Amino acid sequence: MTHQLITPDSRFDAVILGNGDFPSHAVPLGILRNAPHIVCCDGAGISLIERGIVPDAIIGDGDSLPQKFKEEYGHIIHIVNEQEHNDQTKATLFCRNRGYRRIAYIGATGRREDHTIGNISLLMDYMTDYGMEPVMVTDHGYFIPCRGRSEFATFARQQVSIFNFGYTKISAEGLAWRTYDYRNWWQGTLNEAEGDSVTIDTDGNYIVFFTHNAKIRI
Amino acid sequence: MTHQLITPDSRFDAVILGNGDFPSHAVPLGILRNAPHIVCCDGAGISLIERGIVPDAIIGDGDSLPQKFKEEYGHIIHIVNEQEHNDQTKATLFCRNRGYRRIAYIGATGRREDHTIGNISLLMDYMTDYGMEPVMVTDHGYFIPCRGRSEFATFARQQVSIFNFGYTKISAEGLAWRTYDYRNWWQGTLNEAEGDSVTIDTDGNYIVFFTHNAKIRI
Structure with missing residues (x-):
């Protein structure tokens, strides 16, 4: 398989925006701006809307969403209560159901380090178990x-x-x-x-x- | 082996301050403040001195230290040019030579995620190969x-x-x-x-x- 350089202009089927640090580097910001579809993990939906972009969907257990926000954006919020998967994986399964295979994961790192490690390693399962083509893009590089x-x-x-x-x-x-x-x-x-x-x-x-x-x- | 909770008052033989994000949480800051000895990885020495604390030693290849800084703090700078070990490991070997075994690693995470993963996993080698008792303390928790x-x-x-x-x-x-x-x-x-x-x-x-x-x- 051949992989091109990941740049601000790299194209993906969708971006999954995680609830880690919101990106500040030109590469993840460019990919986010160009994304044909954006799926947010729970609270990341609030961060994105505060920046003037409304995502296609917000996926998670809804725990971190205030009631008023839930009412206003109920049409794009998908509550998934099962505890087998974390929000990143729930968002991945949502994308798979929509037929999006080539996914950029943004905002998946930068807070709890055990979450960072877990989220990076989940990319492997998304490839082997779900047939996805995932790339995680951070402020420093890409996995x-x-x-x-x-x-x-x-x-x-x-x-x-x-x-x-x-x-x-x-x-x-x-x-x-x-x-x-x-x-x-x-x-x-x-x-x-x-x-x-x-x-x-x-x-x-x-x-x-x-x-x-x-x-x-x- | 029994491990107590890690708190701002936890005692260590020394702190190794890495060149990742400078800590902001009360636990790593308290441990840093109470440390009997502080060893900095290269550029972390600058960050610490800017905050009014002069470490016992600054270890690394010296690449990230400006000439003026090197002259002023030459007495605590230890240039180690070998490329087998990263700065965190060089600082660990320095501590072992001084007889410090129980080490708190602070500022070791938060920038390049591959460095974060590498630095966390090195704790295992410090325990098994060097006989150290390492704990890495971040703004979120401890490893x-x-x-x-x-x-x-x-x-x-x-x-x-x-x-x-x-x-x-x-x-x-x-x-x-x-x-x-x-x-x-x-x-x-x-x-x-x-x-x-x-x-x-x-x-x-x-x-x-x-x-x-x-x-x-x-």
Whole structure:
């Protein structure tokens, strides 16, 4: 599979806006602005409407929505009370039912760190279990769940981190540092693209992170 | 092993201040204020001195320190140029050499999410490989690396997440939701303490996260 650079002009079927930090970087803001559909996780719906954008839908248990807000926006609020899934996954299932497969997750990080870790790792299940094409876009970079062989458009000194989700063999081209079968989360972090392309080949699943900006060397 | 609640008055041998978001919550700020020793990762030294506190040492490759700052604080700056370890690990090795074992990691999260994930997971290696007793304290809660059986002081509705670092069996008392051998990072998140104690028993390693505040139910 080939992945283009994620830029403010990258196109997605929909954006899922989480209840973490509202984005401030040009890339997630551009994607949000261009989104054909926006689905918000619970309280994120309030943040978005305060900024003048009304989403297609607000999904969650409704716990964080004031009664007055619920009355005014009842037509786009979908209360899902089951406790099996968090709001991000509820929003993902909503998108799948609508036929949106290529999803940008924005605002999914930046508050409780255990939520950040959980939300990133859920991307893998959305790919393997739900057949989605998810990309999480933060103020710092973007996460893509992958399996097997993938090629990525990159730029020199773009920072790259690889997280092992079950492979035992890995090889890569275009990275500054050797890859191996990382056992601990940190081991695949702090790599770097050498030029305009990186290819990763594994016998399993992994999540790769790319920064928006090149590392500056003094 | 028994772990007390982490509060602003919790005592540590030293604080390692990272170059992530400077803390704003009372718990990490209290621990920082009470620290007998403070070791800063590179640029975090500038942030701390700007706030009127001079650390014992500033560790890193010195890349992010302006020349004037280097001259003024040369007596506490320790340049470590090797590329095997990140600044957090360099600071940890410095502390180990000084005989500090019980370390609070503050300011280690909140910017690049791959750094956040890497820094949290490094706590495990500090415990297993270096014999340290690390606790990472953020604005939202605290992470503790553990192995085998551990008992934790808790409070009702304190939120708890467990991350599997190699166990195959787990049992727990005092948690709202059943534990199992989590395969994906998210699976152990969003648990909750029922009262003033949680006991976790495994055949391997795990990192546990506790929030500073109880979950509010409407």
